Amino acid sequence: MKTFLFTLILFVSTAAFARLNVAVSYPYIGAITKAVGADKVDVTVLAKGNWDPHFVVARPSLISKLRRSDALIINGAQLEIGWIPPLIKRANNRNILPGTKGFLDLSASIEMIQKPSSVSRAGGDVHPDGNPHFHLAPQNILILARSVTAFLSTLDPLNRDSFEQNLQDFELLWTKEMLKWAATMASAKNRKVIEYHQNFDYFLQAYDIKGIATIEPLPGIPPSSRHTMELIDTIKTQKPCCIIHDVYHSTKTATYLHDKTGIKVVIMPHDIGALDSIESLSQLFDYLTSKFP
Numbered sequence: 461m462k463t464f465l466f467t468l469i470l471f472v473s474t475a476a477f478a479r480l481n482v483a484v485s486y487p488y489i490g491a492i493t494k495a496v497g498a499d500k501v502d503v504t505v506l507a508k509g510n511w512d513p514h515f516v517v518a519r520p521s522l523i524s525k526l527r528r529s530d531a532l533i534i535n536g537a538q539l540e541i542g543w544i545p546p547l548i549k550r551a552n553n554r555n556i557l558p559g560t561k562g563f564l565d566l567s568a569s570i571e572m573i574q575k576p577s578s579v580s581r582a583g584g585d586v587h588p589d590g591n592p593h594f595h596l597a598p599q600n601i602l603i604l605a606r607s608v609t610a611f612l613s614t615l616d617p618l619n620r621d622s623f624e625q626n627l628q629d630f631e632l633l634w635t636k637e638m639l640k641w642a643a644t645m646a647s648a649k650n651r652k653v654i655e656y657h658q659n660f661d662y663f664l665q666a667y668d669i670k671g672i673a674t675i676e677p678l679p680g681i682p683p684s685s686r687h688t689m690e691l692i693d694t695i696k697t698q699k700p701c702c703i704i705h706d707v708y709h710s711t712k713t714a715t716y717l718h719d720k721t722g723i724k725v726v727i728m729p730h731d732i733g734a735l736d737s738i739e740s741l742s743q744l745f746d747y748l749t750s751k752f753p
């Protein structure tokens with residue numbers, strides 16, 4: 461009886477202190493999950509922040525990371541369509557299967573913009589469900605943090621109070637940061653910009669900035685000379701302030717447009733780690749707001 465009780469206590473205490481091993485697709489999800497999960501959760505980030513989020517290589521090291529996970533959180537809206545489904549298939553881990561309680565698709569909690577009216581890829585190759593880069597609106601980070609909190613609480617109900625408390629602390633901090641960023645961005649209102657890809661549309665929308673064109677003719681379609689010539693006209697007539705460029709596409713066309721029109725080209729990070737100096741979510745938005753031309 462004594463041995464049984466001892467074993468039972470040991471089992472219960474181990475269960476109480478076992479940390480959830482949560483895999484996430486992108487660094488920004490890792491940061492939200494760490495903020496809410498804190499010391500109760502181990503987070504494994506699959507993709508690096510300076511990679512093109514649409515085209516991650518499903519390498520074997522990522523399969524073994526997924527094999528060990530208790531849960532998986534993805535961005536969704538088909539951003540990971542080329543790499544997460546093959547990884548899940550090869551990881552052969554029942555804990556993280558879509559539709560189970562160990563799988564969270566963040567896009568389900570977000571009001572998406574640029575949703576195509578027809579179910580085809582005619583609006584571009586990589587955004588068939590609408591624009592999936594919703595984490596770049598700071599107010600969406602709060603929605604995502606609540607979604608992650610509910611998810612972790614379902615997986616680990618014993619630590620629900622801790623997750624809820626961490627969420628409250630995060631919300632307080634983030635709301636203060638949002639006021640600071642809004643103040644910094646007030647003078648940029650109604651400015652016009654060109655992007656390489658529609659990476660920053662949620663960010664632009666958050667601060668009433670107009671994205672008037674992209675260097676890609678359609679999402680995921682590389683620049684063509686005809687479209688580039690049209691852009692030169694757009695720049696001359698509409699006078700956008702700048703080209704906002706991601707870190708992972710070639711700046712060849714942007715440089716060409718700069719040479720032809722004098723337009724400023726600004727490299728902007730889309731995630732933590734996109735630039736070496738960006739190590740947190742706050743630093744990401746500090747950078748985006750302070751470097752915005």
Ligand SMILES: [Zn+2]
Pocket residue numbers: 514586587592593657658659679
């Ligand atoms: Zn995209």
